[in-house]
Amino acid sequence: MKQLTSYNRAAGYLNKIFDLLNQHYFESALTRPTITIQSTPKAYGHFSMRPDTWVSATGVSHEINIGAGTLARPIEDVAATLLHEMVHYYCCVNGIQDTSRGNLYHNKRFKAVAESHGLIVEHDPKYGWTITHPSDGLLDFILETGLTDILITRNEFYGISVPGTGTHSSGGMAPVPPRPSSSRKYICPCCGNSVRATKMVNIACVDCREVMVLAG
Incomplete structure (x- = not known):
């Protein structure tokens, strides 16, 4: 496989990872959303609850976004972020209210679904059960499927970040080096x-x- 050093290749790769995670953890029940790579100064990613976030001549779709400045983290962290947003997607289409306080606070329903779908989540006082880490099962799955690191990212000069799919402040600082791959x-x-x-x-x-x- 060629190295993931171009934007277009990285975008296609995220769709591949979605399909693999969807098959493994959700029995391919989730329709593929529009996966975007955009700046998210306050988060590693997001899920759009509107089913018509993207509209085309062939239909509509939800959106999952991965922060453009977070792509070059170890692949297990990128996959955990994508899986975190897929859990929101699963909860949305199955009528599970997994957030409150303007969809910012991740409640115990989110924790339960996330931990039954390959994630470890920790509690943040402000945002709830949102600090996300890959489980041993997810790490094993990444090794078995041969997923590799994405070697491109957007230089956004973000500040100190909360591990997992949490929030981070923007203070005009140079990027904090990502934690080493496990x-x-x-x-x-x-x-x-x-x-x-x-x-x-x-x-x-x-x-x-x-x-x-x-x-x-």
Whole structure:
């Protein structure tokens, strides 16, 4: 697979990730929305509850947006953000009121649905159960499907951010470096075959009978 270093390729990749997550966690029950990449100074992403947010000659759709300045985070964090918004989408079409206070506060219904669909969520005093992390199951799924990091982002000079799909302030500061990926890449020193793991492991290449080494 070519490196994800162009906007168009990244946009198409988000649609691919949506389809994979939709099949794995929602039995493909969610109609694909219009997935956008726009600046979101106060969040990592958002879901539009209006079913006609996007209108075309062939129909209408909801919108899921991924913050343009957050694309280059580790792929597990981008996937968790997308999955967070997909949980809102699922709740919306199934009549589950998962937010309050102007749709900003994530209540315990959101927490329950999110944690049954591959996410770990923590409580924020202002925004509720909104701090989002990938579960071990989601991390394993990302490794199994071979998803890789998006290597392009919009330079938005955002300030200190809350982990997960939370809020962050804009203070004209240089971007805060993302936390390191929780996955590790191992390479066979003989043939170059590679695998990823979510923790330190001892692993060997069966073809070459060589111990695989951690990529630098």
